[in-house]
Amino acid sequence: MATLGAQKKHKVTIVGSGNWGTTMSKLVAENAKENPNLFEQTVTMWVFEEEVTIPESSRVYKPEDKGEKHKISELINTRHENVKYLPNITLPDNVVANPDVVDACKNSSILIFVLPHQFIQRVCDQLAGKIMPWARAICCTKGVDVGEKGIRLMSEAIGMRLNIYCGALSGANIASEIAQEKYSETTVAYDPPPMDSRAPTPKGSPTSSTVDLISPGKSVPSARSAQLKALPSDYPPLSHENVKKLFHRPYFHVRMVSDVAGVSLSGALKNIVALAAGFVDGLGWGDNAKAAVMRVGILEMVRFGKAFFADSVHTSTFTEESCGVADVVTSCMGGRNFRCAKMAIERGKSIAEIEKTELNGQMLQGTSTAYEVNSFLKTQGMEGEFPLFTAVYNILEGNVKPEQIPDLIEPKD
Ligand SMILES: NC(=O)C1=CN([C@@H]2O[C@H](COP(=O)(O)OP(=O)(O)OC[C@H]3O[C@@H](n4cnc5c(N)ncnc54)[C@H](O)[C@@H]3O)[C@@H](O)[C@H]2O)C=CC1
Numbered sequence: 001m002a003t004l005g006a007q008k009k010h011k012v013t014i015v016g017s018g019n020w021g022t023t024m025s026k027l028v029a030e031n032a033k034e035n036p037n038l039f040e041q042t043v044t045m046w047v048f049e050e051e052v053t054i055p056e057s058s059r060v061y062k063p064e065d066k067g068e069k070h071k072i073s074e075l076i077n078t079r080h081e082n083v084k085y086l087p088n089i090t091l092p093d094n095v096v097a098n099p100d101v102v103d104a105c106k107n108s109s110i111l112i113f114v115l116p117h118q119f120i121q122r123v124c125d126q127l128a129g130k131i132m133p134w135a136r137a138i139c140c141t142k143g144v145d146v147g148e149k150g151i152r153l154m155s156e157a158i159g160m161r162l163n164i165y166c167g168a169l170s171g172a173n174i175a176s177e178i179a180q181e182k183y184s185e186t187t188v189a190y191d192p193p194p195m196d197s198r199a200p201t202p203k204g205s206p207t208s209s210t211v212d213l214i215s216p217g218k219s220v221p222s223a224r225s226a227q228l229k230a231l232p233s234d235y236p237p238l239s240h241e242n243v244k245k246l247f248h249r250p251y252f253h254v255r256m257v258s259d260v261a262g263v264s265l266s267g268a269l270k271n272i273v274a275l276a277a278g279f280v281d282g283l284g285w286g287d288n289a290k291a292a293v294m295r296v297g298i299l300e301m302v303r304f305g306k307a308f309f310a311d312s313v314h315t316s317t318f319t320e321e322s323c324g325v326a327d328v329v330t331s332c333m334g335g336r337n338f339r340c341a342k343m344a345i346e347r348g349k350s351i352a353e354i355e356k357t358e359l360n361g362q363m364l365q366g367t368s369t370a371y372e373v374n375s376f377l378k379t380q381g382m383e384g385e386f387p388l389f390t391a392v393y394n395i396l397e398g399n400v401k402p403e404q405i406p407d408l409i410e411p412k413d
């Protein structure tokens with residue numbers, strides 16, 4: 001039995017409180033209530049604090065709120081709503097917002113990272129050495145970490161900075177639909193060290209083991225093994241079965257896999273494809289044009305995985321799982337990257353301007369990912385092998401026009 005001998009329960013912290021972060025807190029808190037033998041009832045959400053006014057149209061607006069500024073964390077804790085990033089969705093009362101990231105994470109055995117990828121490094125640096133040494137993480141952030149030493153997956157960047165194991169969750173998951181409990185599916189990759197799923201052992205201090213935080217891609221020469229601390233035996237083991245219980249809802253169906261690299265990478269790269277889809281849609285070219293860039297985009301995602309993460313990525317993750325082809329489809333129909341790229345073309349503005357005026361603080365991941373992937377491809381001398389990714393970068397830079405996409409992605413003899 002999965003919880004035999006376990007006395008402790010997992011304390012879960014959601015690190016991030018944007019549109020997806022707040023949705024994640026809702027569904028995880030619902031699951032904590034339904035699995036009191038596995039998870040502590042309170043689910044903490046770290047909130048990057050901001051002061052906001054409550055719109056008069058909001059369900060939680062009271063006459064005395066007129067012109068008043070409120071802290072987002074206080075509104076979540078008193079009115080159970082994130083009025084800025086997930087308006088009109090009531091959060092379970094066991095979601096507790098905490099604006100202090102170290103305090104929010106210090107006693108948690110499960111950390112769920114849902115921050116824009118631009119902030120992962122800074123937040124992990126704040127947390128390093130201040131979390132439980134045996135904590136386990138799941139990365140829901142979509143992006144890559146490109147530096148002088150090469151390219152890293154976000155899951156890997158988190159794992160290495162905090163010296164803990166980090167899996168990944170990604171899928172065709174437009175947050176607002178999931179917050180409204182409309183059916184969707186997702187892919188969770190979790191391939192923990194075998195010591196985590198062993199039967200509970202008699203009392204004793206946690207053992208440690210040297211394991212790869214994630215199987216490194218060949219482009220990450222610095223990826224290293226870490227001294228991972230075993231989950232103490234008085235916690236329920238973090239088997240696939242128990243990790244699934246953290247995320248699976250009647251409206252949010254989870255498929256567990258072990259390919260952390262494939263799940264993490266597909267979520268990052270599909271955002272570049274979504275920008276391309278927005279560009280051609282913005283030109284008024286219609287669905288055939290969008291399907292063409294989606295097809296080429298999926299092929300480039302697979303090629304990228306094979307070229308730089310050959311030892312770890314499974315091609316089937318891109319072609320068979322929600323995090324691959326399905327996320328490309330949904331993101332190219334209704335994602336923010338797609339919508340902002342489309343509006344930018346239609347209005348003759350830059351995507352950065354549209355992001356500022358239309359997203360009310362929400363952030364695009366595709367633009368910075370296009371730059372990061374391009375800078376990595378340049379170091380590898382491989383821009384030409386990824387013509388769609390390269391075209392998106394050159395459109396953002398103003399070097400080429402979206403109208404040139406068909407010629408740019410046409411295979412060269
Ligand atoms: N929204 C969606 O539908 C989905 C988003 N994701 C991914 O989840 C990740 C997080 O996205 P969302 O939750 O949608 O965020 P968001 O784009 O809605 O909100 C931005 C967040 O960044 C925070 N922030 C601003 N400045 C900050 C700083 N200096 N340090 C730390 N945080 C700061 C804001 O407070 C806010 O919580 C992204 O990687 C995104 O690709 C994944 C699936 C679906």
Ligand SMILES: O=C(CO)COP(=O)(O)O
Nearest residue numbers: 171172173174335336337
């Ligand atoms: O990742 C997403 C859907 O799966 C959301 O994409 P956007 O960030 O483009 O909205």
